[in-house]
Amino acid sequence: MAGLHGALCACHAKRMASAANSGWHPVTSWTREHAAHQQTLLTLRVPEPFRRGYTTAGQYLHVRTPDGEGFFALASVPHAALELLVKDTSSASHWLTHAPVGTPFETAEVAGPGFYWEDLTRDHRVVLCATGSGIAPIRPLFHQLLAKGIKPTLLYGGTDPGALAFADELVAAGDKHGADVQLFISQGTPEPHQTRGRLITALTAPLIDKHRTIAFLCGVRPMIVEATVMLTDLGVASHNIRLND
Numbered sequence: 001m002a003g004l005h006g007a008l009c010a011c012h013a014k015r016m017a018s019a020a021n022s023g024w025h026p027v028t029s030w031t032r033e034h035a036a037h038q039q040t041l042l043t044l045r046v047p048e049p050f051r052r053g054y055t056t057a058g059q060y061l062h063v064r065t066p067d068g069e070g071f072f073a074l075a076s077v078p079h080a081a082l083e084l085l086v087k088d089t090s091s092a093s094h095w096l097t098h099a100p101v102g103t104p105f106e107t108a109e110v111a112g113p114g115f116y117w118e119d120l121t122r123d124h125r126v127v128l129c130a131t132g133s134g135i136a137p138i139r140p141l142f143h144q145l146l147a148k149g150i151k152p153t154l155l156y157g158g159t160d161p162g163a164l165a166f167a168d169e170l171v172a173a174g175d176k177h178g179a180d181v182q183l184f185i186s187q188g189t190p191e192p193h194q195t196r197g198r199l200i201t202a203l204t205a206p207l208i209d210k211h212r213t214i215a216f217l218c219g220v221r222p223m224i225v226e227a228t229v230m231l232t233d234l235g236v237a238s239h240n241i242r243l244n245d
Helices: 010-017 091-098 132-147 167-177 221-233
Strands: 025-027 030-036 039-044 060-065 068-073 082-087 105-107 125-131 153-158 181-185 194-196 213-218
Touching: 039 091, 060 082, 060 091, 068 082, 068 091, 068 132, 082 091, 082 132, 125 132, 125 221, 132 153, 132 167, 132 213, 153 167, 167 181, 213 221
Parallel strands: 125 153, 125 213, 153 181, 181 194
Antiparallel strands: 025 105, 030 039, 039 082, 060 068, 060 105
16 A cells, blocks of 8 residues: 555554554554654654563564554663654655654564673773664663763764754763764765764774774664774674674
């Protein structure tokens, strides 16, 4: 049912009614707001028992819409309202960014182990690298680390000044807690707190301590590959270069 902009058909409404019995849960209350260029933030209002499944940054939701299914990393901190940062790149994400707000869809239980960071201490040098909508799981990780007294360096890149979702929030949180937040853009004129270039250029010896650095990566594949190579060349062990997949 491509391009659905009205009420759900009867067959879909019936499927929604039986979702809880089949492993799927109906989402009937949600809001949508602009987050960045081509990125939209969805806030889902779901029962508290459902939210309890979200315990650590990097977990995700499997979403089913009338136009298709998709997997979306949770962008909010655990135990808060569930938020999804959606980029219009597939049939499911297109539906979520265009259907009337509040139109019912379905989601499975919160899934995935998330990022492993329980071994981190204040003695570690933590580096977070994110590009584009890859900031979704890095955002809650950043806030979780700050709450534990760990001050990570966040390197966040996008195509242009308007492509960095949550940028003001992350910079403000970094300033408040004494954590370094560096923003990079590949096109256009940088705004305050932004640098023209690629985030991997910051992965140099002054930042990386091979004995103490643990890096978390999320974003486009080329960045992950290049960052992994650079970190490895600087002596960071493979088990200290962590993804959420």
